[in-house]
Amino acid sequence: RKEVEQDPGPFNVPEGATVAFNCTYSNSASQSFFWYRQDCRKEPKLLMSVYSSGNEDGRFTAQLNRASQYISLLIRDSKLSDSATYLCVVLDYKLSFGAGTTVTVRA
Amino acid sequence: SAVISQKPSRDICQRGTSLTIQCQVDSQVTMMFWYRQQPGQSLTLIATANQGSEATYESGFVIDKFPISRPNLTFSTLTVSNMSPEDSSIYLCSAPGEIGYTFGSGTRLTVV
Numbered sequence A: 001r002k003e004v005e006q007d008p009g010p011f012n013v014p015e016g017a018t019v020a021f022n023c024t025y026s027n028s029a030s031q032s033f034f035w036y037r038q039d040c041r042k043e044p045k046l047l048m049s050v051y052s053s054g055n056e057d058g059r060f061t062a063q064l065n066r067a068s069q070y071i072s073l074l075i076r077d078s079k080l081s082d083s084a085t086y087l088c089v090v091l092d093y094k095l096s097f098g099a100g101t102t103v104t105v106r107a
Numbered sequence B: 001s002a003v004i005s006q007k008p009s010r011d012i013c014q015r016g017t018s019l020t021i022q023c024q025v026d027s028q029v030t031m032m033f034w035y036r037q038q039p040g041q042s043l044t045l046i047a048t049a050n051q052g053s054e055a056t057y058e059s060g061f062v063i064d065k066f067p068i069s070r071p072n073l074t075f076s077t078l079t080v081s082n083m084s085p086e087d088s089s090i091y092l093c094s095a096p097g098e099i100g101y102t103f104g105s106g107t108r109l110t111v112v
Helices: none
Strands: A004-006 A011-014 A019-025 A032-038 A045-050 A055-057 A060-065 A070-075 A084-091 A095-097 A101-106 B004-007 B010-013 B019-025 B031-037 B043-050 B068-072 B075-080 B089-096 B101-103 B107-111
Touching: A004 A084, A011 A019, A019 A084, A019 A101, A032 A060, A032 A070, A045 A055, A045 A060, A045 B101, A070 A084, A095 B043, B004 B089, B019 B089, B019 B107, B031 B075, B043 B068, B043 B075, B075 B089
Parallel strands: A011 A101, B010 B107
Antiparallel strands: A004 A019, A019 A070, A032 A045, A032 A084, A055 A060, A060 A070, A084 A095, A084 A101, B004 B019, B019 B075, B031 B043, B031 B089, B068 B075, B089 B101, B089 B107
């Protein structure tokens, strides 16, 4: 079983729509969780950390469910500039990366 | 967060040769990490570079193929040795920041 699994998508949504996707992780002892954004041919950049109580940063909301070992990312009011691959990242003794969820926002 | 300068950004190399990739961090960090990202796939950790000790390699990666240097707390190099076309990939370095981890801009390597 992979350490981190994501729905690869692609999610193709119109501007203004809400899109949400999940990521599951295998190590129940994992402590830190992140969502990174990676644009084509660029390095990953931190979008947000994921806290146990859930957290929101503008149009982005992240949730953590430890019992079911998944985290989620929700994007509200999608913009064209949100088109990217979103990487779920889990930290135990090292960073483990999901394969990414591709989101395309169309005009 | 830390800012990482990585070079070269890309290179095309002949099989059998070696390429050294450099990463410079704008602050002192205890650990730096080297990743490989093959086309369409996510990042795979190659090794953790510790200052003052040998790098720690992940399963499937060996020091002879990917020697790493970490001469001080702001700098590291990764060498891809005796390259073959299978080594064509993007190589990224990373260091911890205040929140999460920061990545270098990547080195796109093509072996012909």
